[in-house]
Amino acid sequence: MEMTDRPLAITDCEMTGLDPRRHEIIEIGLVLAHPRTLDIIDTLDVKVKPEHIETADPDALKINGYNEGDWKDALTLQVALAQYATKTANGIFTAQNVSSDWSFIDAAFEKTQLWNRLDYHRIDTFAIAWAKLRHSGLKEFNLVSIAEFLGVPKEPLPHRAINGAMCAYEIYKKLMLQ
Secondary structure (H helix, E strand, O other): OOHHHOOEEEEEEEEOOOOOOOOOEEEEEEEEEOOOOOOEEEEEEEEEOOOOHHHOOHHHHHHHOOOOOOOOOOEOHHHHHHHHHHHHOOOEEEEOOHHHHHHHHHHHHHHHOOOOOOOOOEEEHHHHHHHHHOOOOOOOOOHHHHHHHHOOOOOOOOOOHHHHHHHHHHHHHHHHOO
């Protein structure tokens, strides 16, 4: 498959903390976009049942609004990641601050032993924004600041993975169509 034909797998994860060796994914949001038209091909919004909530950072849980009730029907990591893997086959992993989300997705693939069929290239919306907007007066390059600068609607609180993925998608479109 030609590189320019690979769909963009715009991904956001909510986690129980920042360390993929100690913390875990509790939600995966995906917007799969056509690489040329940027039309949405598919989405995924899935809650993942934590295995070790006792190791969670309380601040992380506050940010993503984790509570047992909302996660009562959550999928196991194995099932959730299998759905993600099916949808993202041959895709290019794309995210805001790609290293963070990728470190958790990569660790999840390793843990579950599922076949990661994503392309090995990564696209970081932060890096694109930095390249295109560094002389614009924008002082911070986090998702909220970039979205506000570009006129993309603010992500609602608490953070949800699908909302983060959709925001990153809208940012990507605005940056690429400038």
